[in-house]
Amino acid sequence: MSPDLDRNDSAPPVRGGSAGVTDDIDARDAGGVLGTLRRLGDLGVVVTAHGRAVAPPVHVPRPDSSWLRLREDLLDRGVTVAYATWTEWFPAVLTTPRLRPLLGRDWNRYTATRDPAVRCRFAASRLLIKYTAAAALGIGPEDIDIAYRLGGRPYLRGLDQIEVALTHTGELMAVGISRVGRIGLDAECADRRFDLDLMRGRMCTPSEAAELSVLARDEQAACLLRLWTLKEAYTKALGQGMRLAFTEFGFGLGEGGLRTPGGAAATGEEWAFATHPVLGRYLVSTACHDAGLDPDGDTSVGTMLDRRLLTAMTPPGEQGPGGDQGPPGERGPVADF
């Protein structure tokens, strides 16, 4: 039921299978790729329409780590990204006495998965989403119901003050939260091997191909990998994955931003994109939509229902819903491991 969430994010095309690739490998050194992108000015923050920027992803190695930074980024910038390796969260999967309520509807899928590593990684990624969302909403992680749109994009049923995104590749898993609009994430290993010409042909628009052609070959490879993550992040934010063909839209390599295949600006100020290096060996790209409504900074569940409407709707003597959630921030996720 959740293809986008659980496919191990589509890999760039590799010619002739995985073995015996030699000359076609253009990106093999993670440090080199990240260094190239840094030199080209392609890493780091991009300022959004409201003058906010997508902050660098925050490392959250355990459920009982501090969530303060994420809360601050969400408040200040509207968007935050948490990441960890699944092995860091593995002890939590093993030791929590509440795994079943924490997994909720995903419990059946967890128990039906035979491969122990796949099963644990699945559980770890669910815990990361739930704890990250719980930190944003001021409720317990077991209160979060992850549901899926028809295209597979995850969302939190009944709680639309935040949108969520998930990506994982190799050891890495990352969760994005936005309170201003839709969000999509994609991660790739910086030393991912792929066929440069094949990839350029399959995913680049004419204007992207033209921009790439003036670069050195190692620069092209680094830029292509980044483009791949941007395109994945954007289509995942739309909930469409690869159903929206990657040659139907593009990015400006230099100035950034969404472009038509011909290179014209495709949308207004509503989308922002960023690529960040993580753990010295991964690229994480974020696509953030801003619906432009300038929503409230408070995303907590306890304060979302209007007190006056509720009082008016509730007969005397009955307690209104939402009453004892406590003020925002006081009911953060409980560290239970």
Add this chain to the structure above:
Amino acid sequence: MNDSLTAGAGTSLTEGPPAGPRALRVPGDGPARARYVEDLLGDPFDAGNPHGQQALLAADERREVPSATEELLHRFGLAAEFVPRDLGGRLTGVEGLAQVLRPVFRRDVALGFGAGMTALFAASVVWTAGDERQRRDTALRLLGGGRFTILHREFAHANAILRGEYTARGVPGGGYVVDGRKEVVINADRADVFVSYVRTAPGDGPDSHSVFLLDTGRLPARAVRRLPRARTHGMRGAHYAGLELTHCPVPADALVGRQGEGVSLALRTFQVSRALVSGGALVGGMDSALRYAVRAAGESRRGLVLHGRRGRVLAGVFADLLACDSLAVAGLRLLDLAPEHALVPSAAVKYAVSALLHEDLDELAAVLGARGYDRGPTYGGFQKLVRDLPVAGLGHAGTADTQAVLVPHLRTLAHTARSGEPGHEAPAALFTPGAEEAALDFRRLDAEPRDPHNGCDGLLAALLGAAARLDGERGRGPRWAALADLARVFATEVRHLGERCAALLGRPDTGGLAPAAYVLVDRYCLLIAAASCLAVRENADPAAGDGGLLAEPDWALLALTRFGRRLGLEVPDLPDGVARDLAARLVDRYRDGRSFDLYGMRLT
């Protein structure tokens, strides 16, 4: 029928603004006036049409109101659509009103709000609780071309549009002094009258706010400051601006209803607003979005042969649109027929329609591909809808507003589950679009749910009834059997929802306060969308115009399958050919130039 409108369009429309109510007293029902507006606005894709997409997109790009089209609507007397017939306007039922507004929303969502519906959102308070003088004056102002807008109070989790509010102090000898500021109010820079929710008591109580009719012509200029336009991502052409009031004296007779009645009036009048946003703006906008996608498919190599994934997506969105319209029309007809029962359903309509259609917009973007980013007149309207529709729904703040009404309704669902009785089914009259027009009586709108302890949910009961009756249709073929199976899955889910509500509200600790309440509300709204879909299908005329499309099982089968997947239910695969056949019906409507909603109206 058209010639019954203002004695011939050709003459009245060139004579400037209507003189008064008498000139606007025109016969013609909602559907006739909808066709009239459709013809008036003309072919959207005719490059020479001053009200076509080219002109509307250019105005949006310049962040300006499309003034020629606004003027045209003014000359048509759009304001009269918002004034009850007994006060000299044309307003009877809101189902008919939504039909009249759809041609506008199909072309430009921002225009539908800015030049149109906002006036009713404001005036509805006067129709609901105003005294005779206020009703008469408001009618005259609107019919005479006066512009009305609304100043909301600040809500929980407010966004820019709902942020900020005003406070009134009583002064000796009567009257009030009002202070406050809001930054993002539609038409604040050009409105003549502000229907204002103003704080008149401290605290969070239900009697903290009151409604005032602030006529800028009666207020001292020094006290009223219009603030500059706010820059919005969506509805760029609409005039969102701010208004600051400083020590502004307001006469006692500006109060609408009683002091402290504001929250109650919001609960009553927002029912109309929510139903019209859903049944006017959202359904109208999505109709156009789907049309762009069908057109794009037609221009692709394979043309309008909708097999495969594209066909499934387009048929799926068509099914969603018909199901959303079933729900929206049921909400509108409920307001017209029995407004005292509309509080909870109108909130659920807004919640469900808004969530479903936003998701569909993304599916259509994948079908449109690069054309979805085109800024030209052929496809530029799609990207405009992508920008405008989220503003129409008001995002999370709009959701939270409906949740405040829906969460308490879980008590009723729990009660029904405990009693073991399915309750009375909502009457078939709700599910027959266009049948016997009734006039909405605003005064009958209720701010409290009817009988929450002993009441039932007529829409959910209708789902149970429809599911039971479908069992008898199994012999008609595999698609009927599949629909009966699916309806049974939904009927089980209705009972399951009731049990979960009972369990939640029976919990000693937090009960109905728990975050799980929002999950149940979300599921409830999907279920009543399914209920409306089944009931509209059941009551549809098999002999109707387009081959009895609505009476056939296909669209309901596809819509319920999609709802089921959204609910995480185990739903069987669709029988072969259902999506393909529905896609073919969609293409028929596209080629015949008919709207994609329940009415299948002829387009210009």
